[in-house]
Structures are given as structure tokens and as C-alpha cells.
Amino acid sequence: MKRLLLTVFATLMLLPAVADEGMWLPSLISSRMKDMRLKGFKLTTEDIYSINKASMKDAVVLFGGFCTGEIISEEGLVLTNHHCGYDAIQSHSAVEHDYLTNGFWARNRQEELPNEGLWVRILVRMEEVTDRLAAGATREELIAEAVKEGKNYRATIEQMYYGNQQFLFLYQQFDDVRLVGAPPSSIGKFGGDTDNWIWPRHTGDFSLFRIYADQNNEPAAYSTENVPYRPKRHFTVSTRGIDEGDFTMIYGFPGNTQQYITSDAVKYVQHRSDPMKIDLRTRRLEIIGKAQEADPKVRIQYAAKHANIANAWKKWQGEVMGLERLKTIEKKEAYEARFRAWAADKAEYAHLLDSLEAAYASTADWYYMQELRNETIGTIELWKGAFMRLSALQSDNKQITPAQIETFYKDYDAEVDKQLTVAVLKGFEEYCLEGAYPAKLKTLIEKHGGVESYVEYLYRESRATSLEKGLEANEEQWKSDPALELYLIIQPEMCRIPRNLSNVEAIEKWFRPYLKALMEFDPQRAFFPDANMTLRVSYGAVAGYEYADGEYHIPHTTLDGIIAKDNPAIYDYDIPQSLREVYAAKDYGRWAVEMEGKRTVPVCILATNHTTGGNSGSPILNGRGELVGLNFDRTWRSTMSDIAFDPTICRNIGVDIRYVLFVIDKIGGASYLIDEMTLK
Numbered sequence: 001m002k003r004l005l006l007t008v009f010a011t012l013m014l015l016p017a018v019a020d021e022g023m024w025l026p027s028l029i030s031s032r033m034k035d036m037r038l039k040g041f042k043l044t045t046e047d048i049y050s051i052n053k054a055s056m057k058d059a060v061v062l063f064g065g066f067c068t069g070e071i072i073s074e075e076g077l078v079l080t081n082h083h084c085g086y087d088a089i090q091s092h093s094a095v096e097h098d099y100l101t102n103g104f105w106a107r108n109r110q111e112e113l114p115n116e117g118l119w120v121r122i123l124v125r126m127e128e129v130t131d132r133l134a135a136g137a138t139r140e141e142l143i144a145e146a147v148k149e150g151k152n153y154r155a156t157i158e159q160m161y162y163g164n165q166q167f168l169f170l171y172q173q174f175d176d177v178r179l180v181g182a183p184p185s186s187i188g189k190f191g192g193d194t195d196n197w198i199w200p201r202h203t204g205d206f207s208l209f210r211i212y213a214d215q216n217n218e219p220a221a222y223s224t225e226n227v228p229y230r231p232k233r234h235f236t237v238s239t240r241g242i243d244e245g246d247f248t249m250i251y252g253f254p255g256n257t258q259q260y261i262t263s264d265a266v267k268y269v270q271h272r273s274d275p276m277k278i279d280l281r282t283r284r285l286e287i288i289g290k291a292q293e294a295d296p297k298v299r300i301q302y303a304a305k306h307a308n309i310a311n312a313w314k315k316w317q318g319e320v321m322g323l324e325r326l327k328t329i330e331k332k333e334a335y336e337a338r339f340r341a342w343a344a345d346k347a348e349y350a351h352l353l354d355s356l357e358a359a360y361a362s363t364a365d366w367y368y369m370q371e372l373r374n375e376t377i378g379t380i381e382l383w384k385g386a387f388m389r390l391s392a393l394q395s396d397n398k399q400i401t402p403a404q405i406e407t408f409y410k411d412y413d414a415e416v417d418k419q420l421t422v423a424v425l426k427g428f429e430e431y432c433l434e435g436a437y438p439a440k441l442k443t444l445i446e447k448h449g450g451v452e453s454y455v456e457y458l459y460r461e462s463r464a465t466s467l468e469k470g471l472e473a474n475e476e477q478w479k480s481d482p483a484l485e486l487y488l489i490i491q492p493e494m495c496r497i498p499r500n501l502s503n504v505e506a507i508e509k510w511f512r513p514y515l516k517a518l519m520e521f522d523p524q525r526a527f528f529p530d531a532n533m534t535l536r537v538s539y540g541a542v543a544g545y546e547y548a549d550g551e552y553h554i555p556h557t558t559l560d561g562i563i564a565k566d567n568p569a570i571y572d573y574d575i576p577q578s579l580r581e582v583y584a585a586k587d588y589g590r591w592a593v594e595m596e597g598k599r600t601v602p603v604c605i606l607a608t609n610h611t612t613g614g615n616s617g618s619p620i621l622n623g624r625g626e627l628v629g630l631n632f633d634r635t636w637r638s639t640m641s642d643i644a645f646d647p648t649i650c651r652n653i654g655v656d657i658r659y660v661l662f663v664i665d666k667i668g669g670a671s672y673l674i675d676e677m678t679l680k
């Protein structure tokens, strides 16, 4: 069977691409090279990924485990998104030096700020280990063996195609990563939640960090003795711009897609999961939004929370709309009918769709309840506060520091949390499946005469409602705190759930043979493994799209568009005074371009690359592998590409690198950072 699979893969390599769909493993990128070169890529497979010489992969970093970044100088300068560096920027901010509001620019190496707990990883190599695992080696053995090869090496083994293939990813991790620069939020987050997932876009979503290493250029914990890391490879920056139709390539760490799920799983997402989560988040956002309007302090405290809740909320709405528009369920059903007919006389495969269907039927409710819990009771902050404070008092628990507790309360308002708790407890009850409501919770709430009066009691009696209130409390008192009582009731029900319903083991085990069968059934299809936070290449072109009948959206925006949106009365559109002044003086320096018949500065670009969450901060490269932009978003209508990609509408959004340079130079006054880059 293994050989057959290999034959199938070999056949795939000869086929032309259908669209710009796909997130390809860099070590197997040769299978796409013909198509890539046809579309404008000028380099070779070895330039993208090589274990023998420095290649582009040496300049791409997994940033903190949730974003991508890229190295852009010989001295370890790293570019990523503002929203990826946000926590680091926020943690260094205080009223006297508010870097979120005003931006931050280290004037020299001494001013670069260390960030405890922030790391980056650079891929050493990736290697298929399917055979070794089949031959009896354990994952632990393979990992232990690999990490011995170098200093601070980390390894993971990741499944491709639901486990038909296993790959070992070996990384070198650097733990001294310092903040170098960030624009004011009014540039880095310009447009805020209003423009999030939207094109046309005008966000300067970038920040700069630097990797530090020891004297031998090896990873080391933070130390004043450390020096800037000298990378094997850094990206050259192209200031020549990029036009509609030009080749683009994204190199980064996409997090999660589910391209091969059956119609049952799409139904689950489109009809059950997304609508439930969207509705529950609408309620929470309304409560937070109202409180923010009423109180400027709450507006700041809940800004990041609101942004987080709203981000996926908006994405899911686009996903549901996109799946409906694309008729993904119907298309998958038709595809499955053809598969069924093909598989009917193949004993190994004939039962697969029925097995999958049965597995979904018996598992979906469980997964739904887990998702419901996470979106409701799981979001209550009061019990998190109580739990943190109890843990901090327990001597065997050194995880929670007083600083963490202070940070928690800095952004906590008990009145808002209380209203949210009423809403999520009611939401939980409303969406809870028959018979699944925890008996103990029911008893507790009934004892207090219903949700409202229970929550009244909870927030009156708990010591976790403010930092001050619980200062004197000891371990015993925390243990009997009403917030802990709630926690203990729900905690046994809560667990880390697989990232998608289809990854629940009872279902996933059928996907393994199903994927194998699909590759035989549909050899024309350009199979690529689902995103799983491993390094991938996607490629496409700069492209606009038809937004509505007669309304074409061009793939560029400019500084003039920022000025048109500028409005000091609207928080999301209030640009820094310095940017107004630069615009008034037309002081664009070397960043000026002629676009759309005017002298301006380019801001954002739109392209057809297949991306998802985790691709934030990924380099957008031209056909010569030069950095032309920085990925940070998709359009919300294209977010169904996590399940089904539609080349006519799916677009990723990035900042034009020239806007990044313009902001560093003209707003940050930090042109010395540009001097260490390689510009072309």
C-alpha cells in the first residue's frame, strides 16, 4: 500500500496546478516547481529549502508559536505583525511610556527590550519518518535522537494526511528575542475591528524584533552578554513594488485547515458550530461594547479582549456565508456519491463513507458540547481569577506570579464580567443538548433561585472580584470561594478538544484510509496536507477581485486612502499627527510612487495566496525571493478557504513593504534600522 501511495504522489508531481490553492511542504516543493516557474518564480527548489546550503527557510521563523516572522538583516532583525508583537509591546507599556499609543523605537542595541517567554524557532530540517515509526521506533526516540544534534534544538512529529505520513520537524529555538520597534497603534492597528478582515485595507500591521545569541552564535537565555544573531540567510527587501498579476509567494506557518472533510463535517461547521459560536459571541460583544462606550477605562481594559472575540466572530460569519455561496455541502455530496460508486467493489474502501458517517453521528454531539462549554462557561473570568490566586498560594505551584495576577486585574472589571456571566450561563442553558446539562450546576443555580440571583450571589460573595478584596485571603478561604465552587463543577467536563471535529480519534481513524483512497480515486487532484502549524509555501499572484456586480476592487491601497479615512472622532481612524504632517508636506522622501495617477505612498496589497491563521507575519516574496510585503489578513468572504478554496474570491491581505519602510523612516525616525537591511 505504501508503494501505491508513493506512485500516486509521483503521478501528482507531473500535473499542472488547478488554481492557487495549496499550502505545500517546502521539502517537497519540487512537485510544484514547474507550475511556480510558469507563474513567475525565478529561483529553484534549493533556494526555497535546502539542507546543504543556506536557503529561504533559514530566514523564516515561527514567532512565539502562533505567528510567522522573517529575518531581514545580517544582525538578526525580525519583521512580524503588530498584532503578533502586541503582547510584548503591551507588556513594556505604562502610562509614562505608552508604546502601544505612541510607538516604540530603540535608538540603539541597549534600548532593545527583552521579552520573557518569547521565543522564535528556525527550521533545521524536516524529514519523513513514516517508515521508521512503522518499523517500531517511537516518536519519543526519534525526537530525543534529533534534538541531540544541536544547541537548544526542539523537535515535533506532525501528521500529514491524517497520519498517512509522519514528518519530523527539527528546529533551533532562540529564547532571547528583543523588541526593536513598533509603530503607534493608530498605524499598526489602523482600522481596528471595523476594517478587520476587510479590503480595501490601510493597516500598517508590523513590528520589529531582534534575535540575540551567545558569543558562538548559538541560542542562549537572555543575558547582557548576548549579541545579535547572525543568520545563515536573511531576506533582501525589494523597494521596486509589485503589480497586479505579478507572482507572489508566502512562506510561513499556517495553523489549521480541513480541506478533505466530508459533507457531514461541513454541515457541522456551517449549521451547528459556527452559528452557535457567532450568536454567543454577538451577545458578549454587545455587553463589552456597551460597557466600553460608557467608560473609557473599560474601553482600554477590554480592547484586546474585544478584538480577540470579534476576530473569530467575524471570520466565522464570512465562513458560513462563503460555504453557502460556494454550495460546499452539495458539492461534497456529489463528490462523495462518485466516490461511493468507485469504491463499491473495493473491499478496503467500500465502507469508508458509512464508517465516517457513523463516526460523525456518534461524536458530533460530544464535540458540540465541548465547543459550547468553551464559548460559554469557559469564558467566565471570575473563576480564572480565583484559580490563579489559589494556585499562587500553593507552594508547589510556581507557575503563577504576583505580576501575572496584577496583569489579570489590570484588565478586569467585575461588573462587566458579571453581566457576561449571566449571558453565558443563559446561553449555555439555551444551547445545551437535552440531558447534557450538568446536574450539579443545575442544583447550584436552582438553590439560588435562577441564573440572575445565582450570579448576584457569586459576585457579591467571591473574593476574586478585585485584586484588593482577596489580598488577605488564605488558601483555605480560596478553596471555599464560590468562584472555585463553580470551577470545580465545570472543570471535570472541560478538556482540550481536538482542533476540529474531524480530528477526534473516532473520526480521524477513518480519515486515514479515506485520504489514501481519495488519492487513488482522484489522481488529478492536487493534494496537499492540511495546515498544522508547520512550515508551508503557498504561491499565487497580486490580484484584485469582483466584489459585487460592476464593482472591481484593485489590489493596492495608498496613503491617500488613509487620509480619506482619517477622523479624530473615530477611535479606529484617528491617525497620529505626525502622519498628517508628513502628508500635508508631501514629505515622502524615497518612498514616493506614482499610483492611480497621483504621487503617494503604497500601503496594502491583495493577492491570491492560500493562507490561514498563523500566516500572520509571513513574508510576501516576489519571483526573485525578495521581500515585497508582510502578510496579516484575509478578506472575510474568503475565510471558507480553510475548508474550500475558491480562486475567484479568496484573497490574502498584506502590508506593502514600502509602507513599512516609510513608517520606520518618516514616523519612527529610525532610518538606521533601514540601513542594516539589504535594499534592492
Ligand code: ARG
Binding pocket: 083, 192, 193, 196, 197, 307, 308, 311, 613, 616, 632, 633, 634
Ligand atoms: N484578522 C487578522 C487575523 O486573523 C488580524 C487580527 C488582529 N486585528 C484585529 N483588529 N483584531 O488574525
Ligand code: GLU
Binding pocket: 067, 611, 612, 613, 614, 615, 616, 632, 633, 634
Ligand atoms: N490574521 C491572521 C493571523 O493572525 C491571518 C489571517 C488569516 O486567517 O488568514 O494569523
